[in-house]
Amino acid sequence: MSDSDPVITGMGCLCAAGGDLASAWREMTAGNTRPSGPDMLHAAIKRLSPVFTAPDLAGSENKIADLAGAGMEKTRCVLFFLTAMAEALAQAGLDAAALRGRRIGVCVGTTVGCTLNDEHFYAEFRKGKQPGLAAIDRFLANNPAQYVSAALDLCGPVSTINNACTSGVDAIGQAGEWIRDGLCDMAIAGGSDELSRIPYLGFSSLLNTSEAPCRPFDLKRDGLNLGEGAGVLIMESRAAARARGAKALVEVAGYGTCGDAYHPTAPHPQGVGLEQAIRRALERTPPGEIGFINAHGTATPANDQVEGSTFARIFGPQVTVFGSKGYTGHTLGAAGAIEAIFITQGLLSGEIPATAGFSEADPGCVVVPTRSLTKVRAEYALSTSLAFGGNNSALLLKLGK
Numbered sequence: 455m456s457d458s459d460p461v462i463t464g465m466g467c468l469c470a471a472g473g474d475l476a477s478a479w480r481e482m483t484a485g486n487t488r489p490s491g492p493d494m495l496h497a498a499i500k501r502l503s504p505v506f507t508a509p510d511l512a513g514s515e516n517k518i519a520d521l522a523g524a525g526m527e528k529t530r531c532v533l534f535f536l537t538a539m540a541e542a543l544a545q546a547g548l549d550a551a552a553l554r555g556r557r558i559g560v561c562v563g564t565t566v567g568c569t570l571n572d573e574h575f576y577a578e579f580r581k582g583k584q585p586g587l588a589a590i591d592r593f594l595a596n597n598p599a600q601y602v603s604a605a606l607d608l609c610g611p612v613s614t615i616n617n618a619c620t621s622g623v624d625a626i627g628q629a630g631e632w633i634r635d636g637l638c639d640m641a642i643a644g645g646s647d648e649l650s651r652i653p654y655l656g657f658s659s660l661l662n663t664s665e666a667p668c669r670p671f672d673l674k675r676d677g678l679n680l681g682e683g684a685g686v687l688i689m690e691s692r693a694a695a696r697a698r699g700a701k702a703l704v705e706v707a708g709y710g711t712c713g714d715a716y717h718p719t720a721p722h723p724q725g726v727g728l729e730q731a732i733r734r735a736l737e738r739t740p741p742g743e744i745g746f747i748n749a750h751g752t753a754t755p756a757n758d759q760v761e762g763s764t765f766a767r768i769f770g771p772q773v774t775v776f777g778s779k780g781y782t783g784h785t786l787g788a789a790g791a792i793e794a795i796f797i798t799q800g801l802l803s804g805e806i807p808a809t810a811g812f813s814e815a816d817p818g819c820v821v822v823p824t825r826s827l828t829k830v831r832a833e834y835a836l837s838t839s840l841a842f843g844g845n846n847s848a849l850l851l852k853l854g855k
Contacts (some may be wrong), residue, residue, distance in 0.1 A: 460633040460641075461702035461854055464546025465537035465795045469683030469782040470506030474541050479799050482807040483827055488804035489667045489679055490781070495651045505649060506681030506783030506808035511537060520550035523605030527532030527595040527849040531564060534684035534788075535598040535646035542642075542752060546583055546688040550696060559610035559631040559638035562599040563621025565644035566653050567771045573651065598646050610638035615787075618841035620711065621645055621748070622790030623849050627709035629689050632845050637693040645791035646684035653786070654680055660719065662754050668784075669753035669811035670777035671758045671823045679750045681783020685791030696737055702854030704798050707834065709720035710734025719842050720756055725764035728838065728845040732768055735836065735848040745832020745852075746806055749823070750794045751777025753811065757840060773800045776824040780810025790839040794849055797835040800852050806831050 465475060470488055472478030489504035511533055515522075518536040522528065530537070543549060545674075576588035595601070603612045611632055614626045622645030629643035657680060658662050664677035695702050712734065714727025721728065736744075747769070749761050765773055777797050785792055799805040809823035837849045 458634050458636065459689060459692045460630040460689050460706040461692050461695050461697050461797060462687050462704050463690055463700045464542040464688035465703070466541025466550070466686045467792055467799060468508055468534055468538045468796045468820060469704070469785060469792055470508060471781040473509040475795060475799065478640040481493040481567055482778065483805065485808050487667065487781050492654060495649065495654045497654055497838065499658060501641060501658055501665060503658060503665055503677070504656070504667055504679050505545050506679060507649060508534065509681050513629050521605060521827040525599065526552065526601060526605060527660060529592060529647050530648040532598050532601050532645065533598055534648060534682070535536060535644070535686060536763060538644065538684040538686040539602070539642060542686040542688045543586045544711050548688065553606050553608065555607050557638050558608045558641070558643040559612065559629060559632045560599045561604045561613045561615065561625040561641060561643045563615040563617070563625035563787045563791060564598060565616065565621055566650055597784060602642060610641065610730065617845050618843055619784070619786055619789055620839040620845040620847040621787035621839040622754035623794065623837065623847040624711060624790070624794065625707065626687060626791060626794055626849055627711065627847065629711055630756045632708040633689060634690050635672045639691055640687065641689045643682060643689055644686035645788035647682055647683040647786040647788045649680060649803065664753065667811055668753035668780055670749070670753045670779055670809055671762060671819050672812045673814040675753040675755060675758060678754055678779070679783045679784045683782060683785045683787055683788050683792060685795045687791065687794065698832060702802060704851040706855050708735035708737060708739060708763050710846070711733060711845070714844045714846060716844050721760040721840055723760065725760045727844055728764050728840060729768065731846040732836070732838065732848045735850040739834060739850060743834045744769060744773070744836050746774040746776065746835050748837045749775050750838050751779055752808050759818045761838065761840070762821040766820035771820050773822050774828065774830060775822060776806045777809045790837065790847065790848065790849070793837045794851065797837050797851055800830060801832060801835050801851065804831060
């Protein structure tokens, strides 16, 4: 245990399960899930997949007024992040005035953000017309990390992570390394993504979306559902948290990432990269200490089989696993951050939800996820994320002391 170890002192979450962490966790532990039709995406295709949309943000401007930059455009992706950030700051006992001008880093993972919601601009341009440049300005404005740093005049490092679906976990891992290396005393880290039509159509064209609500680890699983939202963590060095009397909820006890370079979209069949990422996260912690795992659990046939068999190989087939995408959908760059918050909440509350959508075990997955609200007594929990391009990342959290 070192004074430079990163700890988490605040967290905020916005997803289809709820507009804040308390409401999302309440719905999840009750087993409630709310997929909807993709009406907002205007997808004129035969194979339609449900989506998980975030709650209406009407009225949220008042909550984030102190965090918004004067004259700076807020995309929906940025608005998601600021809303979750306001909740995280409140839990950490901080406000905008306490942050301004300080040595605070910002690291945000995002995959598509708002950047693919500008089809109208390109359609008009190709017709020889001269559409206004508002769409391009919006494209350039969609950088949540830069937005937060500029709006609050922060003096720490700034980075946007775009590692596909591992982006949220990688942002937390990167921020933790900044703190350990003394580059900043505090970091605002997480991920944010909004639904848009082109990725919806892209995933559909790959035939890896389901026409039904997704079924992580289930024998009859047949694809994912997309979602949107944001997860934000306030991270500090142990010394910085202690100096201001802040409670450490959990410690970032390990992080590992590994690219297996096997295939543009498929995971390595033996989970080579995933296993290396997990073992790097567990460098200082025996596998037997891990109380439970929040799996990436996309409900695609290959992902769940690779994840489950890799977990069984490292932790044994009886390891406690749950998947949360049956409540949130696959939120892409936000997924790893949201799921890190869920394992933190699981450690703090001593319980984890049922895996929504799961009913029949698949022997190929080896492990069997939670079927009901499950009590856990654990000091350590792990979250994993896998991504197109062969990215694999794992985050280990430990209860704060």
